[in-house]
Amino acid sequence: MRRILLTLFALVSLHGIAQDDLENQEVGELTATVINAQSDMPLESVHVINLNQVKGTITNQNGKFTIPAAVNDTLYLSYLGFKTQKVRVTNDMFKFGDTKIALTELAYALEEVIVRPYQLTGYLEIDVKNLPINTAPQYSISGLNTSYEAGNKSPSAVTKVLGAILNPADLLRNLFGKQPRQMRKLRQIKEDDNIRDLLASKFDRETLTELLQLEKVDIEDILNNCNYSKSFISTANDLQILDAISSCYEEYKVLNRKQ
Incomplete structure (x- = not known):
């Protein structure tokens, strides 16, 4: 029994030394x-x-x-x-x-695309009504220099915004408390011009997920709970998404310090 314990102790010690070596490369x-x-x-x-x-x-x-x-x-x-x-x-x-x-080069297979242009009549008053408009309202919280997109005007959207206003610290703590290490990378990422240039040309979230070690669904969840509209989440480039997450995280840190 003693020999087994000594062997286990030696293995644990070697593992600890190996981990320290990796971290101190x-x-x-x-x-x-x-x-x-x-x-x-x-x-x-x-x-x-x-x-x-x-x-x-x-x-x-x-x-x-x-x-x-x-x-x-x-x-x-x-x-x-x-x-x-x-x-x-x-x-x-x-x-x-x-x-x-x-x-390795990617092979792109072009599929048939059906183009449906807007049916314009030539009358400005009618044509303007047929164009898609982002109707997502924005709200701001007094004391915080941040505006929030609430998505479509609906009772649930308003409720979400009111929830953030009434208890913003709890909302943000739930979002970022589970990923403190990943979120601390935000400032480093934002300070590197080469990374920012790459993110500005990306829309697939792949680079963001690798950098922050988050899943795409986690990124969407963060932005949804920070009251960004679905249209913003789906159309923004990766740099805009990064700045949105960073803005929400900075707000979390300010509110968390006040607790």
């Missing part, structure tokens, strides 16, 4: 080249994000990039028309310095 400058998997040609302007260090960069005309990284960090590569890819940083990538990362 020295951050250096990693250089690599991104190429087209089909042609072996270098790819320029590929967005590369280190998800662990929350740093971004783009490849030059020779497909090369340099980014702060440590062993076991994860790189996220994104390029229009190519499949996004995640790469784990290894010791060999630092040791040999000639790492090539291949991206």
Whole structure:
């Protein structure tokens, strides 16, 4: 029995040491080249994000990039028309310095699209009424420099806004209290111009989910409960979504400090 306990203690100690080594990995400058998997040609302007260090960069005309990284960090590569890819940083990538990362082109199958233009009559008064209008009302909470989109004008939408006004701290605590580490990344993400440029061109939420380690449904839930309209949630680019989440989170921190 004593031998078993000693063995277990040794295994636990080794695991703890390994975890400390992973967390204390020295951050250096990693250089690599991104190429087209089909042609072996270098790819320029590929967005590369280190998800662990929350740093971004783009490849030059020779497909090369340099980014702060440590062993076991994860790189996220994104390029229009190519499949996004995640790469784990290894010791060999630092040791040999000639790492090539291949991206695969996406094959797009164009399906038949039925175009239904608005039936215009030529009379301005009639045509204006036929155009879609975002009727989502906005509300503001006194003392907080933030406006809220409440979605369609309905009793449930008004109730949701009133709930936020009456008890905003509880609402936001439920939203962000479960993901404190992910939410702390928001400021780092917003300070990196390369990441912001990439998010401004994205609408699929894939990069956001990787950066924040949240599911798409979690992002939608946060924005819904922060009273953003469905039209905003479905049409905004990833940078606008990030700023909306950040604004709501900053409000949560202010209200949480007052408790």
